[in-house]
Amino acid sequence: MFELLQQSLFSGLLVGSVYALVALGIALTFGAMKIINLAHGELVLLAAYMAYVIESRTGWNPYAAIPLAFAVTALVSIAIYLLIERIREHRELNSLILTFAIGVILTNAILLVFASDVRSTNSPLLQDAVSLGSVYAMNSELLAFVVSLLVMAGLWWWLRNSWYGRAVRAVSSNRDASMLMGIDPRRVELAAFIVAGILASVAGVALYTMSVVQPALGPALTVKAFVVTVLAGVGSIPGVFCAALLLGVTEAMTVTLASSALQELVGMVLFLLVLFFMPNGLFGARARRG
């Protein structure tokens, strides 16, 4: 039993790190603009397909696709922002409908271009098993975990130390006050959307290397990312990482101790419990009070 639990914990942490990568982008735009980008899962998927294009056409390592994936997701992110920016009334609600529609369009565009076949990496290097004591993983999963840590650290540094990062936090705290301080919220929001695009591109490539992608995957990714964001609470990047790991481990433990058929249900129960008892999320309460 101990061996089962060890592997379960390890697998949960690895899966959680990918949840974190997917969720960071949605958390950033939600934190900065109070806008839930329901097309974020499709952006991640778009990046995953860029990895497929690079690997299948050139035979290169899928991680070489990150620049292309970034270019594509950044362009789409800019387009999404420009459309959201045109909303004059009830921006938070109308942007939900708008980004949902963009998600549907992106899913169908991916289906038209790449067909409905399932895709995943064929790189033996990424798929090879590696053992750490009595637990096992694929190289791609360990790599994704490290990438996730680096991306989280980079984002945290950017938000704390760069002018744009601080401006994002200022707009997030009080849009009107930030304008009085000479910040153009539109530029800052656009920057947040582009950074979310970068995060989606890394998440998509990581997802392609360790899992299977298909055109219908986008909404499931968005839901997972949204659950993680709410669990974490607004404004906490390390919180997103911790919440994602918690969700990953909870799901994996459910599979081991009960049944895999229950893992999504248990994840949702955790989500509801946090919403009920800690409406500001696991890591957002102190920031909100402050």
Place this chain on the structure above:
Amino acid sequence: MIRRTFLLSTLLATSLAVAAPALAEEIAIGAHMPLTGSLARSGQAFNEGMQVAIKVFNESQSKHKIKVTVIDDESQPAKAVTAVEKLNSDGAAAIIGGYGSNIVGPASDTSNRLGKVYITGGAVSDELVARGNTHFFRINNNAGYQRGVEGLMQELKPNGISIVASTREAPALLAKGLEESLTKLGFKVTLHPFDPAITDFKPIINKVKLQDKSEIIFMSAYENDYVGIIRAAKVLKPQVKAIVGAWSLATPKMYSDFPDLMQNVIGTTFLPFPVEVKDEEGKKFAAVYKEMFGKEIEYASTLAFVETMVLSEALARAADAGTLKSGGLLAEMKKTDRPSPLGRITFNAVGDNPNFALSMGQHRDGKIPLVSPAASATGKIAYPALPW
């Protein structure tokens, strides 16, 4: 003389133009397929098979011309119901069903209520034939898949079988049926149902490795799940002797997409690869399919081809008898008794095809010989044999 010849030619051309439509009576039918959404991969293969059947049938005779209108049901039951209603109001004489028991169920209920014959090759749930729908017909069923797997297990005699099954309707039903039947046959069976949203199968495979210690992993799932399960098994390397699966696994496409994962994996099929079609209809289907889509026939497209041919012939018989508009199609469907690339097709009282049975094929270096049952085998099974 010239004027006379001109007049005669004009007269002949005019008569042919008037007579042509009378010779080829157009019969409109409808189809709903999941061309987008989560089942799009299967839906598109079904659509291709159906289009080939329409072409083959229309070219095989000159009396009737079948015209099909396809509506994308987006892999959603509600859209499928709307599609059936729309096709009926547009005058479709019959409906070709889509894919997935949860979609076909409500769609065929609607078709039955509207008095339209509904045929499918993409829904295997037993519940579909237990509803008493008089206008429902299908060419494949759960029992056929179950028989194929049971036969293989009886030949291999493993010490235990771990069934890893998606909780979607069709895979769950197959898994439950197999759990019962294999247990009755004396095998130790452990069922591991999983949520379709799962991406990491290592915790499940670890249970197979450390708790079940079975010699066979049987996967009742879909393509994306197969990849995840085999990858997890490749990482954890449980002491199994074979990996076996249900539909859409023993296909050349799976090998070409995931060659490192498919070697020695066994799945249900009815044709070996390279395709060795023995009957004339199958050869014609393979040739036209290659001409239209530039690839070899596959599992789902063959099911769609057969269901469409069966329906087209029944429509033609009813039209010949002058009973198409007075409900004659139903009687003609019930009279169906024909060979096909899937084997003999007849329908019992509840519209099911009792003759449906599948063989088991094994991926071997890009080829898929049939390895079970022994009577239809085209190659010897590699056992124990794994993808790693």
